Amino acid sequence: MPNQRSTPESATYSTQPQAVLWDMDGTLIDTEPYWMAGEANLVAEFGGSWSSEQAHALVGAALPDAARVLQEAGVKLSVREIIDSLSAEVIAGIKTKLIWRPGALELLAKISAAGIPQALVTMSERSIVNDFLAQLPGSYFDVTVAGDEVRAGKPHPEPYLRGIELLSEKFEQRLNPAxxxxxxxxxxxxxxxxSAGLYAVLVPNATDPGVGRWRRLESLEHLTLSDLETWLEPINA
Incomplete structure (x- = not known):
């Protein structure tokens, strides 16, 4: 798999994205069933009940926030213990079966072959990220940001701002988030x-945030680099 990356500076002379930043859980791979199973098992262990609505409300949340919700549901463990338990469930799941979202791996490969820098920005902790990276069929990400490496998790923009910062440092050229x-x-x-200023693209999975300040797609399948360039033409003109 090609591993050459164009610099952000060279990318600005075309309509190509300067970089592409990816969420992991639910966007690249379908780990939500593993997270939800871990939550339900923990709550049941302490004699409580856990509904589908409660599970879906935690999709995409920072792990410390999710852990505190589980404590409120009766899980008598520390935040750290809850995160470790959930992470172990997810690691076991992806080692057993890594489920790619439709079109995700193909698009990763297309972007990599075009030499466009890529970053992984996830609320999963470094232990899960490393297990995921070890299973990739190629080297796609120039930098990665894990949930335990930022002070404020999503929905705060810090994780994506950190991804932009790391890419800018790597290529010694400041990226324009837009x-x-x-x-x-x-x-x-x-x-x-x-909120970080990226051209944000929503591909709903376990939950559907609806419309907002973002582009909405039903799937990553059949998405091309030309599509991304078309989106950014007014910005890079």
Missing amino acids: SCVGFEDSLPGITAAS
Whole structure:
């Protein structure tokens, strides 16, 4: 798999994105069933009940926030213990079966082959990120941002701003967030990407945030680099 990356500076002379930033859970891979199973198991262990509505309300949330909600549901563990338990469930799940969202791996490969920088920006912690990266069939990401490496999680823009910062440092050229595309599936995630100034693209999965300050797609299938360039033409003109 090609691993050459164009610099953001060279990308500004065309309508190509300067970079593409990706959420992981629910956008690239379908881990939501693993998270939800872990939540339900924890609550049941302490004699409580956990509804589908409660599970869906946590989709895309920062893990410390999700842990506090589980504590309110009766889980008598520390925030750290809850995060570790949920993360172990997800790691076991993706090691057993890594479920790609339709079109996601293909688009990753197309962007990589075009030499466009890419970043992974996720609320999952570094342990899960490393397991995911180890299973990739190619080297796609120039930088990665994990949930335990930022002070404020999604929906705060910090994770995406950190991704832009790391890419800018790597290529020694300041990126314009508006010329970068951010793919997300949840309300916290798409809010973070949009608030960071990225050209935010929503691909709903377990939940549907509806319309907002973002482009909405039903699927990543059949998406081309020309599509991304068309979106950014008014910005890069």
